[in-house]
Amino acid sequence: MRLLILFALIFAPVMTLTAQDSMPAAPYANRQLDDPAMEREAQELMFTLRCLKCQSQSIADSDAPMAGDMRHQVRTRLMAGDSPEQIRSWLVDRYGDYVSYAPRVSASTWPLFALPLVLFLLGAFILRRRLGRKKGAEV
Missing domain, CATH: 1.20.5 (Single alpha-helices involved in coiled-coils or other helix-helix interfaces)
Structure with missing residues (x-):
């Protein structure tokens, strides 16, 4: 029993650290939108949003999985008809003021x-x- 507990204490942190990276990327994390004007809006917005994992890069520049998920959210919300300011407000409400390079x-x-x-x-x-x-x- 002690061996099982020791095994769990050693390998549980390792397994949780690799769990996020083993997931496939969100569909629009690295794929551009078909509409060039909408993709331009998405890119402009993504350069004004901070990657929460990297903290010194925008989500457009970061390779972190979380930044990919945020890029996916920006693109899918643009396709759903949200304006860039609505998307920014949603992300700020969700992650806090720190996510925006232009805080309110x-x-x-x-x-x-x-x-x-x-x-x-x-x-x-x-x-x-x-x-x-x-x-x-x-x-």
Whole structure:
């Protein structure tokens, strides 16, 4: 019994790691759409979506299985009549703001957009006070 438990502890993680890669790719993961205009829309959208596994590549550039599944979702939803913005919203709702290279401003993300402006204004204020003191001391 101990041998069986040891075997399961050793090989269970290995089997779960290889399970995803042994699955066949989604039909539209690597196949382009027949309509060139629709494929162009799909490509433009895919370059603005981040691969969640690679994190530094768009789903258009990534070879990760998850990126292939996301490419498939983009293409099938375009064929179903969804607009690129509807698809982006669906993916953001499903995977979070991180999936988009152009995140939405929301209650949780507005500090990220405001912080650079606040830091710039604070730096300008400190610089002005320091330079103002030096000019006053020279006179």
